Amino acid sequence: MLKISYLISLLASVVLGQIEPPDGLRTHSPRVWALQGGKVYVEPEIIKENATIIIRDGLIEKVGTDIKIPKDATILDMNGKTIYPGxxxxxxxxxxxxxxxxxxxxxxxxxxxxxxxxxxxxxxxxxxxxxxxxxxxxxxxxxxxxxxxxxxxxxxxxxxxxxxxxxxxxxxxxxxxHGWGKGTYPNALLGVVALLRQTFIDANWYREASEKARRYPQLNESLKKNRDLEILGNWLKDxxxxxxxxxxxxxxxxxxxxxxxxxxxxxxxxxxxxxxxxxxxxxxxxxxxxxxxxxxxxxxxxxxxxxxxxxxxxxxxxxxxxxxxxxxxxxxxxxxxxxxxxxxxxxxxxxxxxxxxxxxxxxxxxxxxxxxxxxxxGNQLGKIKEGYLANLTIVDGDYFQDKSDIISTWIGGEEYPV
Known part of the structure; x- marks a missing residue:
């Protein structure tokens, strides 16, 4: 019984854990939302009329036209609104x-x-x-x-x-x-191009030389550490x-x-x-x-x-x-x-x-x-689909018409009224 209680308390600490304490009073904003009755752009060429979006804990839980709204959801009327992916x-x-x-x-x-x-x-x-x-x-x-x-x-x-x-x-x-008055290299476009090319050459050399030094330390002098070339060398390789x-x-x-x-x-x-x-x-x-x-x-x-x-x-x-x-x-x-x-x-x-x-x-x-x-x-943003981040742009009308107004943006399931 003691072991079971310990496991329950450990699980609770993981679920309820946080990176840092809240700033000020702890708030309890709704975490489940139902945006009902809007014109939803699931993606650029897929549109659902009179659709509902269910948001839970910052993610899209469901989107469609025939969805049962959860009992714990706060319902928002989106009639006449157009909802785009954020x-x-x-x-x-x-x-x-x-x-x-x-x-x-x-x-x-x-x-x-x-x-x-x-x-x-x-x-x-x-x-x-x-x-x-x-x-x-x-x-x-x-x-x-x-x-x-x-x-x-x-x-x-x-x-x-x-x-x-x-x-x-x-x-x-x-x-x-920077121009000639700066006094540092490069001070002309020709020098910039030269620095670009030489840095790419140096980065490739540094990566290859570092690999050889690691493989054969007894046969190679250790290289002077250069973090910028190291990063660029790996960037090029990958x-x-x-x-x-x-x-x-x-x-x-x-x-x-x-x-x-x-x-x-x-x-x-x-x-x-x-x-x-x-x-x-x-x-x-x-x-x-x-x-x-x-x-x-x-x-x-x-x-x-x-x-x-x-x-x-x-x-x-x-x-x-x-x-x-x-x-x-x-x-x-x-x-x-x-x-x-x-x-x-x-x-x-x-x-x-x-x-x-x-x-x-x-x-x-x-x-x-x-x-x-x-x-x-692309598996988290850009579409209104199940499992994606609840990032939305809500417009009263068509975004691509001058007279339409942006009502709000949603970021990670949190509304930011405009």
Whole structure:
């Protein structure tokens, strides 16, 4: 009997255990919800009308049109509402400055930060969370903001706790040039490319040399520890993603050329100019994260003002909203981001693309299933299915219509009213 009591108490401690004590008074919010009567996008091309979603302990328990509602569920009327899988913003920069004094086993160049892990640096910002919720985002792919090898990106829930879903999603690379006044290498684009290539060569050499030193310690001099090269070497060996930031189509082609040379699993942060060299880019089939910061309408009200704009600028202003659809037509997987935009500009620009040529299903996939699958978490995010995280975006109407309003986002089964 004593053993049975001990086992019961041990089991209770495991079930009721927690990582840290609650902050303030302990709350007992409902953990079981029934969202009833809404139009549910199970995934981009599968829609259930007048459907019910059962949420239990942060996960989707059931979804369908003929579901028995559990007795312990709190029922919410979703009549007239559209429920989408929670949107993913695929590019959210956070400050990631390194200290003035590098670690003893750091890379010799201060622009190489492959050890930098954003999952360790992320702290939720209330204003940033609120602005992303207003656009319907529930998850963010966070990236660093400095360096050439900038570090390891991460996927986070946009909740108040700052829940990390996945660390080490990709290594972020940028053609960051400080200019001649900085006095540190590299200070020109040519030097950046040289540093990229040499670092990849060094990382491969370091990994191979380290393996030989471990196998034959009596025959090899021990290597000086270099954590950044060690991480990059393993990243290359495991074919994990490198995401390269681009600012025009030629940067994209340059990045794909480097990727081909070193057999990289290459992703691109797009520039909006991809349509100019779409055939060459499509041949490499990269996953692309695409901002929607379209150029503003040129002011040609005055004849003299009109002469300031080149034909290329006017052409880009006209074609930029079609760029997402052009990428999709060439079978390039894209994910979308509100990076570089303020307020409701993201939705306005997205709807502009939809009105022009981008299908709603392709736009929805770029916000849900595609980033989830590409970033290795497609079995938890991007769909409203049994066992998936209860991340939802609820809209009064159609998200892809300007006049519709976002009612709330749900993140891990918790509602965040907008």
């Amino acid at each position: 949107f993913i913003d695929s590019w959210v920069e956070i400050p990631a400055k390194s200290g003035d004094t590098p670690d003893h086993d750091a890379h010799w160049n201060s622009q190489v930060h492959s050890r930098r892990d954003l999952s360790r640096l992320y702290q939720p910002d209330e204003k940033k969370l609120e602005s992303l919720h207003k656009l319907g985002f529930t998850v963010a792919h966070i990236v660093p903001d400095s360096g050439i090898f900038q570090g390891q990106t991460a996927l986070v829930q946009l909740d108040k706790k700052g829940t990390i879903l996945l660390s080490g999603v990709a290594q972020d690379i940028a053609y960051e040039v 074919q994990r993603p490198f995401i390269v930031e681009t600012n025009h189509e030629l940067t994209a082609l340059r990045s794909l050329k480097i990727a081909e040379e070193f057999t990289l699993n290459c992703w691109l942060k797009g520039s909006g100019y991809e349509y100019r060299r779409i055939t060459e880019i499509a041949m490499q089939d990269p996953f692309m994260i695409l901002p929607l910061d379209f150029p503003v309408t040129p002011d040609i009200s005055d004849p003299y003002q009109e002469l300031r704009y080149s034909t290329a600028e006017l052409k880009h202003w006209d074609i930029a909203p079609d760029n997402p659809a052009i990428l999709v037509e060439h079978n390039i997987p894209i994910a979308l981001t509100a990076y570089g935009l303020e307020g409701n500009e993201f939705r306005k620009n997205l709807n502009r693309s939809v009105k022009r040529s981008l299908s709603k299903s392709a736009a929805l996939a770029a916000l849900t299933t595609i980033p989830a699958e590409q970033m290795g978490i």
